Amino acid sequence: MxxxxxxxxxxxxxxxxxxxxxxxxxxxxxxxxxxxxxxxxxxxxxxxxxxxxxxxxxxxxxxxxxxxxxxxxxxxxxxxxxxxxxxxxxxxxxxxxxxxxxxxxxxxxxxxxxxxxxxxxxxxxxxxxxxxxxxxxxxxxxxxxxxxxxxxxxxxxxxxxxxxxxxxxxxxxxxxxxxxxxxxxxxxxxxxxxxxxxxxxxxxFMKERYASSEVGKEILLGQAEDELIASLKEQKDIKKIIEINISQIENQLKDKLGQSHAEVAITPSNLITWKPVVSNRIDTKKLKAEQPTIYEKYRRTSTSRRFSIKEIK
CATH class of the missing domain: 3.90.320.10 (Lambda Exonuclease; Chain A)
Structure with a gap:
């Protein structure tokens, strides 16, 4: 050592x-x-x-x-x-x-x-x-x-x-x-x-490290990236099916509580709750219309990079 x-x-x-x-x-x-x-x-x-x-x-x-x-x-x-x-x-x-x-x-x-x-x-x-x-x-x-x-x-x-x-x-x-x-x-x-x-x-880390880019700059990628995109689309399709299945199961359980107007349900192994949640948010559209000076004073501008893929036809 x-x-x-x-x-x-x-x-x-x-x-x-x-x-x-x-x-x-x-x-x-x-x-x-x-x-x-x-x-x-x-x-x-x-x-x-x-x-x-x-x-x-x-x-x-x-x-x-x-x-x-x-x-x-x-x-x-x-x-x-x-x-x-x-x-x-x-x-x-x-x-x-x-x-x-x-x-x-x-x-x-x-x-x-x-x-x-x-x-x-x-x-x-x-x-x-x-x-x-x-x-x-x-x-x-x-x-x-x-x-x-x-x-x-x-x-x-x-x-x-x-x-x-x-x-x-x-x-x-x-x-x-x-x-x-x-x-x-x-x-x-x-x-x-x-x-x-x-x-x-x-x-x-990707979001932080590559936060900026050269405006309008384009690069060429190859067949390998097309294969990645095809795999991505396939995974997203699977994700949609899974999300639909999840929502279906959740809705079936919600229906059980809803029919009895209940907030809590107990099974032999689980505790299910479906309760109202109150949250307070600022109506920014109304604030901008009625108090534009205050809106501008506290408005915060942020910049991020939006990732999207469109098929070339």
Missing amino acids: REINTLDMGHLEWLEARRTGIGGSDVGSILGFNKYKSPYQVWLDKTGQWKEEQTDNEPAYWGNVLEEVVAREFTERTGKKVRRMNKMYRHREHPFLQANIDRDVVGEPAILECKTANTFLADQWEGDSIPEQYIFQVQHYMNVLNRDYAYIAVLIGGQKFIWKRIERDQELIQLIQERLVEFWEVNVKQMIPPSIDGSDATTA
């Missing part, structure tokens, strides 16, 4: 060092278990084609601030001493596999990962549950540092503290390592992009 001292590194220098390999926070994304970042985005970052803008991120900020609080509480509750290492570790055989652990556990072949979570995500931590991306992250760290087990501690909603032990899973580690090595050796080093998927993360 190789070590790089990060104590005197500035934040930007540390980020650049992270881009020279695959870190723990990248693993879930590469494996497709991060709804906020896709494999394609990681590939762009590692190949230097795109750098995520460092903007104010409240969750990330408070996660860093509270890391020490979580570590101290872990020691308080378990009696186990932990220490900050200020090092970037690299795998002995594959140095592009790297780890920045939160804490080392003194006197044990273990590490500690400190997390914070929104109250709405509390169910992901119930019982023995741990979010998949964190399982992959700590297994990756155990692989890089050759540790036997790990602890993960989380502060949920700022008021509930949980800690759990995660055993080393060599079979899972092998699967993770094989995928990460393939991603680095094939996708990154050979500049072969991973498939652009249909995840929310990729959709949002």
